[in-house]
Amino acid sequence: xxxxxxxxxxxxxxxxxxxxxxxxxxxxxxxxxxxxxxxxxxxxxxxxxxxxxxxxxxxxxxxxxxxxxxxxxxxxxxxxxxxxxxxxxxxxxxxxxxxxxxxxxxxxxxxxxxxxxxxxxxxxxxxxxxxxxxxxxxxxxxxxxxxxxxxxxxxxxxxxxxxxxxxxxxxxxxxxxxxxxxxxxxxxxxxxxxxxxxxxxxxxxxxxxxxxxxxxxxxxxxxxxxxxxxxxxxxxxxxxxxxxxxxxxxxxxxxxxxxxxxxxxxxxxxxxxxxxxxxxxxxxxxxxxxxxxxxxxxxxxxxxxxxxxxxxxxxxxxxxxxxxxxxxxxxxxxxxxxxxxxxxxxxxxxxxxxxxxxxxxxxxxxxxxxxxxxxxxxxxxxxxxxxxxxxxxxxxxxxxxxxxxxxxxxxxxxxxxxxxxxxxxxxxxxxxxxxxxxxxxxxxxxxxxxxxxxxxxxxxxxxxxxxxxxxxxxxxxxxxxxxxxxx
Amino acid sequence: xxxxxxxxxxxxxxxxxxxxxxxxxxxxxxxxxxxxxxxxxxxxxxxxxxxxxxxxxxxxxxxxxxxxxxxxxxxxxxxxxxxxxxxxxxxxxxxxxxxxxxxxxxxxxxxxxxxxxxxxxxxxxxxxxxxxxxxxxxxxxxxxxxxxxxxxxxxxxxxxxxxxxxxxxxxxxxxxxxxxxxxxxxxxxxxxxxxxxxxxxxxxxxxxxxxxxxxxxxxxxxxxxxxxxxxxxxxxxxxxxxxxxxxxxxxxxxxxxxxxxxxxxxxxxxxxxxxxxxxxxxxxxxxxxxxxxxxxxxxxxxxxxxxxxxxxxxxxxxxxxxxxxxxxxxxxxxxxxxxxxxxxxxxxxxxxxxxxxxxxxxxxxxxxxxxxxxxxxxxxxxxxxxxxxxxxxxxxxxxxxxxxxxxxxxxxxxxxxxxxxxxxxxxxxxxxxxxxxxxxxxxxxxxxxxxxxxx
Numbered sequence: 001x002x003x004x005x006x007x008x009x010x011x012x013x014x015x016x017x018x019x020x021x022x023x024x025x026x027x028x029x030x031x032x033x034x035x036x037x038x039x040x041x042x043x044x045x046x047x048x049x050x051x052x053x054x055x056x057x058x059x060x061x062x063x064x065x066x067x068x069x070x071x072x073x074x075x076x077x078x079x080x081x082x083x084x085x086x087x088x089x090x091x092x093x094x095x096x097x098x099x100x101x102x103x104x105x106x107x108x109x110x111x112x113x114x115x116x117x118x119x120x121x122x123x124x125x126x127x128x129x130x131x132x133x134x135x136x137x138x139x140x141x142x143x144x145x146x147x148x149x150x151x152x153x154x155x156x157x158x159x160x161x162x163x164x165x166x167x168x169x170x171x172x173x174x175x176x177x178x179x180x181x182x183x184x185x186x187x188x189x190x191x192x193x194x195x196x197x198x199x200x201x202x203x204x205x206x207x208x209x210x211x212x213x214x215x216x217x218x219x220x221x222x223x224x225x226x227x228x229x230x231x232x233x234x235x236x237x238x239x240x241x242x243x244x245x246x247x248x249x250x251x252x253x254x255x256x257x258x259x260x261x262x263x264x265x266x267x268x269x270x271x272x273x274x275x276x277x278x279x280x281x282x283x284x285x286x287x288x289x290x291x292x293x294x295x296x297x298x299x300x301x302x303x304x305x306x307x308x309x310x311x312x313x314x315x316x317x318x319x320x321x322x323x324x325x326x327x328x329x330x331x332x333x334x335x336x337x338x339x340x341x342x343x344x345x346x347x348x349x350x351x352x353x354x355x356x357x358x359x360x361x362x363x364x365x366x367x368x369x370x371x372x373x374x375x376x377x378x379x380x381x382x383x384x385x386x387x388x389x390x391x392x393x394x395x396x397x398x399x400x401x402x403x404x405x406x407x408x409x410x411x412x413x414x415x416x417x418x419x420x421x422x423x424x425x426x427x428x429x430x431x432x433x434x435x436x437x438x439x440x441x442x443x444x445x446x447x448x449x450x451x452x453x454x455x456x457x458x459x460x461x462x463x464x465x466x467x468x469x470x471x472x473x474x475x476x477x478x479x480x481x482x483x484x485x486x487x
Numbered sequence: 488x489x490x491x492x493x494x495x496x497x498x499x500x501x502x503x504x505x506x507x508x509x510x511x512x513x514x515x516x517x518x519x520x521x522x523x524x525x526x527x528x529x530x531x532x533x534x535x536x537x538x539x540x541x542x543x544x545x546x547x548x549x550x551x552x553x554x555x556x557x558x559x560x561x562x563x564x565x566x567x568x569x570x571x572x573x574x575x576x577x578x579x580x581x582x583x584x585x586x587x588x589x590x591x592x593x594x595x596x597x598x599x600x601x602x603x604x605x606x607x608x609x610x611x612x613x614x615x616x617x618x619x620x621x622x623x624x625x626x627x628x629x630x631x632x633x634x635x636x637x638x639x640x641x642x643x644x645x646x647x648x649x650x651x652x653x654x655x656x657x658x659x660x661x662x663x664x665x666x667x668x669x670x671x672x673x674x675x676x677x678x679x680x681x682x683x684x685x686x687x688x689x690x691x692x693x694x695x696x697x698x699x700x701x702x703x704x705x706x707x708x709x710x711x712x713x714x715x716x717x718x719x720x721x722x723x724x725x726x727x728x729x730x731x732x733x734x735x736x737x738x739x740x741x742x743x744x745x746x747x748x749x750x751x752x753x754x755x756x757x758x759x760x761x762x763x764x765x766x767x768x769x770x771x772x773x774x775x776x777x778x779x780x781x782x783x784x785x786x787x788x789x790x791x792x793x794x795x796x797x798x799x800x801x802x803x804x805x806x807x808x809x810x811x812x813x814x815x816x817x818x819x820x821x822x823x824x825x826x827x828x829x830x831x832x833x834x835x836x837x838x839x840x841x842x843x844x845x846x847x848x849x850x851x852x853x854x855x856x857x858x859x860x861x862x863x864x865x866x867x868x869x870x871x872x873x874x875x876x877x878x879x880x881x882x883x884x885x886x887x888x889x890x891x892x893x894x895x896x897x898x899x900x901x902x903x904x905x906x907x908x909x910x911x912x913x914x915x916x917x918x919x920x921x922x923x924x925x926x927x928x929x930x931x932x933x934x935x936x937x938x939x940x941x942x
Contacts, residue, residue, distance in 0.1 A: 027919075070582070070583040072489070075581075103894060153664050336759055413592060470784050
């Protein structure tokens with residue numbers, strides 16, 4: 001049953017003269033008071049937006065929505081993205097008029113409820129990370145990385161040290177080196193060893209008085225906790241550098257290990273992952289950062305401060321050593337509120353249970369998958385693991401991408417493939433704590449079936465989706481990035 | 488609470504793994520010297536009912552555009568959000584999906600992104616749009632960074648004091664580590680950037696202006712564009728997406744890159760975020776455009792479809808040589824903007840812009856007619872204007888007006904010490920004549936009764 005309401009574009013559905021939104025009539029006295037604008041400033045006609053009735057719009061987008069896989073509808077084991085269940089209560093609470101309708105430039109005395117929540121969130125994030133200084137301002141994980149690299153720049157500049165280099169692990173998210181570069185650093189890569197952990201010897205050989213920061217992810221992108229983490233952070237500190245922890249994998253260690261305790265000086269959270277904000281098709285997220293006390297003065301402004309004398313929460317931008325502002329207004333408050341609600345739903349012991357179940361689920365799935373695909377790095381993991389389809393590719397010509405595409409037909413979102421780069425034909429699986437044993441069993445069974453299937457069936461997959469294997473190369477060679485009448 | 492496993496499940500799973508306990512799993516990974524042995528000191532867990540009660544209490548302590556009549560702007564606006572926007576955007580299939588790495592099962596998001604990008608090109612009069620950035624401020628800064636990378640060998644950025652002060656603050660932060668010079672041209676007596684051409688030279692990589700500017704005033708964009716281009720630099724224009732219902736589009740006046748805060752397109756105020764950073768540019772700049780882009784292609788069956796494209800610019804491939812470190816986009820807010828613009832259509836956008844324009848002009852006249860107030864910047868305004876209180880303190884005035892039920896405006900002294908007796912009033916299509924007239928009556932009454940103390 002072909003539904004043209006979703007295969008057509010809004011612009012193709014447009015019907016001249018059709019209207020959805022009608023405004024109230026302008027009061028004649030208002031109109032009378034208005035003077036015409038100079039002709040060279042005004043347009044002859046408004047932009048050529050599509051013309052639709054409300055029913056067109058509703059049907060179009062409702063049908064479009066059914067073409068997405070989502071956490072509400074499917075298991076989404078996309079490694080490193082932590083696609084856990086998004087509690088519905090958080091949406092209702094974040095939409096309360098006293099939160100959703102607050103203007104960002106209102107005076108502090110009119111938003112004490114809002115500031116109290118955010119101030120408390122600062123404390124909670126500090127407690128979970130073991131790092132006392134908090135900025136809620138960064139708008140995404142990568143934005144937090146950038147802010148932290150700027151903090152490091154400011155810190156070393158104040159100390160009068162010239163340290164132009166940032167080290168990043170070769171298994172790190174690509175945002176790490178990109179963020180360091182944007183903050184004005186040169187980057188150098190530290191290798192992984194055969195176990196997929198930081199190659200300590202390689203790190204030591206690169207540590208010197210030129211290195212400002214070592215950025216690492218722990219647990220790393222293979223889902224492994226670095227067993228030498230303390231030795232690593234000690235070595236960086238001994239060389240006068242700072243350690244930055246990419247908090248993408250915090251979901252694995254809530255109440256189990258704290259970055260501040262294992263030697264990180266700075267970190268960011270991805271609250272949309274760890275504390276379950278809906279990812280919304282790729283955003284919004286947020287990227288609050290936590291830092292050690294001696295870095296706190298450099299954090300972006302404003303931060304929230306409690307003033308005991310006035311018994312009031314205040315936005316504090318009187319911070320002379322601050323790197324300044326990195327985003328307009330306060331930050332992605334809506335996402336931060338959801339993180340706050342999430343943490344309040346669990347409390348300290350509950351959060352540890354979250355991570356324990358995430359680790360249990362991943363190890364359970366690993367115990368099943370290792371009989372289906374080669375898992376190069378051990379038979380234990382934290383909250384995610386990376387398998388390799390390289391043997392399957394050699395023997396049957398089935399790549400990680402083929403596997404990913406075919407698994408879609410079984411009603412599962414695909415794992416992350418080809419990341420991290422340190423594993424050949426990588427298949428990165430993260431089940432999260434919000435999937436049942438039955439779901440994990442069904443996923444493993446589907447994966448097994450796929451590996452038993454014939455190459456042709458798999459190369460043509462997926463078979464059940466509206467489109468199959470879009471031509472990326474053609475899209476990049478001859479980019480079409482907007483609809484025009486003749487295309 | 489949101490967990491699935493019963494103790495029985497846990498035991499069965501452990502057995503299958505071949506582990507005694509979850510602790511054993513954890514200890515096999517996390518060395519003793521990196522373990523946290525205590526319990527996190529967090530407030531106790533709350534049931535849904537308890538939390539609702541507590542959060543409602545906190546929310547009730549806030550004034551808001553729901554409890555007060557909002558005349559605040561300065562980059563965040565109380566525009567009307569049609570019910571359809573919430574109804575569709577809250578569908579779990581949109582809400583709880585992720586970045587469309589698997590195009591086959593993300594056609595809903597990808598097509599909506601493609602539609603969003605098309606709508607942005609229609610709003611800006613430029614060739615290509617990305618799938619959104621964090622917010623209007625980040626978009627402005629990313630555009631400047633993009634221009635710096637395109638215009639080789641130049642490291643000077645010229646902007647205007649009439650550009651959103653917070654955008655300029657972000658710009659300062661970003662440029663500090665990069666050995667770039669930031670020059671801020673002052674606004675003139677009419678609150679516009681008419682003198683900015685004097686600051687543009689052959690060292691200038693780009694010029695960043697805002698039109699309508701932070702004071703609501705219209706800039707002579709075409710003239711600034713000509714001066715910018717004559718110096719071999721690029722023009723970045725921050726604009727109000729509602730304004731192009733009536734005003735000329737950035738691309739039609741010579742802007743090379745257009746950026747905007749898209750919050751007003753169907754998104755709530757949310758105390759500043761999440762917001763929607765809009766960015767569009769000319770075709771020749773596309774390989775430097777930061778952020779995600781959805782593009783059209785065909786699948787193996789020949790069906791038209793959509794994918795993320797030009798990804799070689801991005802951090803997951805180019806790493807430290809990427810055009811930007813941004814790896815997310817505000818898809819959900821972009822979707823809301825897409826739905827909003829589909830509902831408005833050209834006529835709806837024009838009418839919305841007309842309402843903003845005319846109501847602002849009406850209110851400006853009413854306020855200026857009050858004895859104690861004046862409008863320091865003469866000339867046309869869109870949606871916002873500066874008002875000067877000749878003998879009052881702005882903070883007191885705003886506080887007293889709040890007592891009458893108004894979020895009265897945004898004081899300017901925090902950014903412009905010379906305008907400490909001034910504040911900014913924004914009037915969207917949501918404001919009625921009755922609200923505007925009542926506001927002016929309150930203002931008049933408060934001042935005549937001496938409720939607002941003189942400075």
